[in-house]
Amino acid sequence: MVGSAINKIKGDYPAYRFVFFSSSEYDLSSLEETKSLFREVQPTMVIHLAACVGGLFKNMHNKVEMLEKNVMINFNVVRCCHEFDVEKLVACLSTCIFPDNTTYPINETMLHDGPPHTSNDAYAYAKRMLDIQCQAYRENYGSNFQCVIPTNIYGAHDNYHLEDAHVIPALIHKCYLAKKDGIPFVMRGSGKPLRQFIYAEDLAKLMMWSVEHNTDPILILSVPEDQEVSIEHVARLIAREFDYEHQLAFDESFSDGQFKKTADNSLLASKLKFDFVPIADGIKRSVAWFVENYATARK
Ligand code: GFB
DSSP states (O other): HHHHHHHGGGOTTTTTOOOOTTTTTTTSSSSHHHHHHHHHOOOOOOEEEOOOOOHHHHHOOHHHHHHHHHHHHHHHHHHHHHHHHSSEEEEEEGGGSSSSOSSBBBOOGTTTTTOOOOGHHHHHHHHHHHHHHHHHHHHHOOOEEEEEOOEEETTTTOOOOOTTTHHHHHHHHHHHHHHHTTOOOOEOOOOOOOOOEEHHHHHHHHHHHHHOOOOEEEEEEEEOOOEEEEEEHHHEEEEEEEGGGGGEEEEETSSOSSSSOOOOOOOHHOOOOOOOOOOHHHHHHHHHHHHTTTTTTTO
């Protein structure tokens, strides 16, 4: 999803030759395959987006894979960035890796101040190790290896798998099917948890800004705190796009996961004035993309 968003805006960066590839071409959990990719591409800069990701329910039920696959991918990519003299690495974490029992809003200094939420602790520790690995290379070799920390991402080219997807693509797919079959549109949990959502195309622009200008070792890439919304609000925005809000139902037998992970974006805001796509507009575009690309969308 984020790679596709960067691919969409690459024309705005004529100074760079962009090389994109997917996990079907190179398995980055293999050191040999990672080396052959670096040998072939000889990258100057790397935006590291490769990861085994998923929503709350995938994280809760696939902890071994979320830990081991991500640790191996990150180990190989960062190591190869060093061995192939990459000038700058921008690696991607997530705000779910911050401590769960903390004060809000969370900022870049609080990353390792306590355990993450149990629902995604395996994924969170794998991503925390990516920060530690980049830090180790900075200290030992002066490597220009940085990490950016987006909040929940959504947009076109998402993964719409009904069980493994993040909340927005999962609900877009569920509302699409519910309307088609004339049945209730069921949202999981209470709808009370709060999230900050960043539109993938906004994140793509901020990633490129980070490549060109960011000097901080870790940087939160998020909408401001006052744009935090409830899961119920998101479900209603999606249902309205399908003219199906009257059929919205809640299944509170499912977990709510972490109640909130409110992120402070003031470090980013101190460097860059950025107009984020409002959530209602982003959801309208995401629903339109899914309906148009239903046949080929990942699901
Ligand atoms: O995006 P999401 O799955 O993950 O959102 P997290 C979960 C919230 O949406 C919970 C509610 O409060 C769920 O109860 N929800 C309601 C649903 N209906 C659904 C549904 O059909 N599917 C899903 N998935 N949720 C993830 C981390 O946490 O955040 C990942 O586990 C990653 O590792 C991601 O960091 C950004 O926001 O809770």
